Amino acid sequence: xxxxxxxxxxxxxxxxxxxxxxxxxxxxxxxxxxxxxxxxxxxxxxxxxxxxxxxxxxxxxxxxxxxxxxxxxxxxxxxxxxxxxxxxxxxxxxxxxxxxxxxxxxxxxxxxxxxxxxxxxxxxxxxxxxxxxxxxxxxxxxxxxxxxxxxxxxxxxxxxxxxxxxxxxxxxxxxxxxxxxxxxxx
Numbered sequence: 001x002x003x004x005x006x007x008x009x010x011x012x013x014x015x016x017x018x019x020x021x022x023x024x025x026x027x028x029x030x031x032x033x034x035x036x037x038x039x040x041x042x043x044x045x046x047x048x049x050x051x052x053x054x055x056x057x058x059x060x061x062x063x064x065x066x067x068x069x070x071x072x073x074x075x076x077x078x079x080x081x082x083x084x085x086x087x088x089x090x091x092x093x094x095x096x097x098x099x100x101x102x103x104x105x106x107x108x109x110x111x112x113x114x115x116x117x118x119x120x121x122x123x124x125x126x127x128x129x130x131x132x133x134x135x136x137x138x139x140x141x142x143x144x145x146x147x148x149x150x151x152x153x154x155x156x157x158x159x160x161x162x163x164x165x166x167x168x169x170x171x172x173x174x175x176x177x178x179x180x181x182x183x184x185x186x
Contacts, residue, residue: 052122056167059118062138063162066155069147072140076129085109085151091130095151098172111152115177117161117169121145142166 052058074083082088085095097107106112114120125141127133136144142161149155155169 052118052125054116054118054167056118056163059121059163059166060138061163062142063160064139064141064143064146065160066143066146066150066157068139069143069145069150072136072144073147076136077144080130085148094148098152101173101176109152110148111154111172113173113176115171115174117145117149117154117166117171120148121161121166 080088080091081094082091085093087093092109093107094110097109097112099112100107101112110120121141124144125134125136125138128136128144145166146155146159146161149161149169150157150159154171155161159165161169
C-alpha cells in the first residue's frame with residue numbers, strides 16, 4: 001500500500017472510528033498468528049480515546065494562527081507534503097484540488113475533500129507527523145490547521161482558530177457527503 005493510500009485510509013478512520021473501537025475487533029489475533037508483538041489493550045488507546053466530531057465536541061482548549069502554523073509546518077510537515085502543501089513523492093498534497101472531485105482526475109485534499117475543519121484538526125492531532133504521530137500539542141495542531149486552511153484559501157491568514165472558532169469554519173465540500181441512513185450509524 002502506498003503512503004498516499006495510507007493517508008486516505010487514516011483520514012477515513014479519523015472521520016469514522018474512535019480509538020476504543022479499534023480494540024473491539026473479534027477477528028483472529030494477528031500477534032498469535034505470526035508470533036510477533038502483543039495485542040493492543042484499551043489502555044494503549046487511552047490518550048486517543050476521544051473523537052472530535054463535526055460540531056467540535058471533544059476539541060481541547062487552545063489556539064493557533066496560520067503564522068504560527070507556518071513555522072511548525074516547515075519543521076514537521078514540509079519534508080513529506082512539500083513547502084507549500086503540493087505533496088511530494090508518495091505523500092499526498094494537503095492543498096489544492098478545489099473543484100476537481102467530479103473531474104476525471106480528482107485531487108482529494110484538505111481544501112477539496114474534507115467536509116469539516118474539526119476533523120482536519122482531529123486527523124492532524126491523531127496521525128501527524130507521520131513519523132511521530134500524536135506528539136503535537138493542541139496549540140500546535142490549531143496553528144497547523146489554520147495554516148493549511150489558509151493555504152487552501154478557506155480562512156484569512158490573520159484568523160485565530162480555537163475550540164470555538166474552528167467548528168464555525170465552513171469547508172468547501174461540507175455538502176459533498178451524503179448522510180448515512182443506516183439506523184445503527186449515528
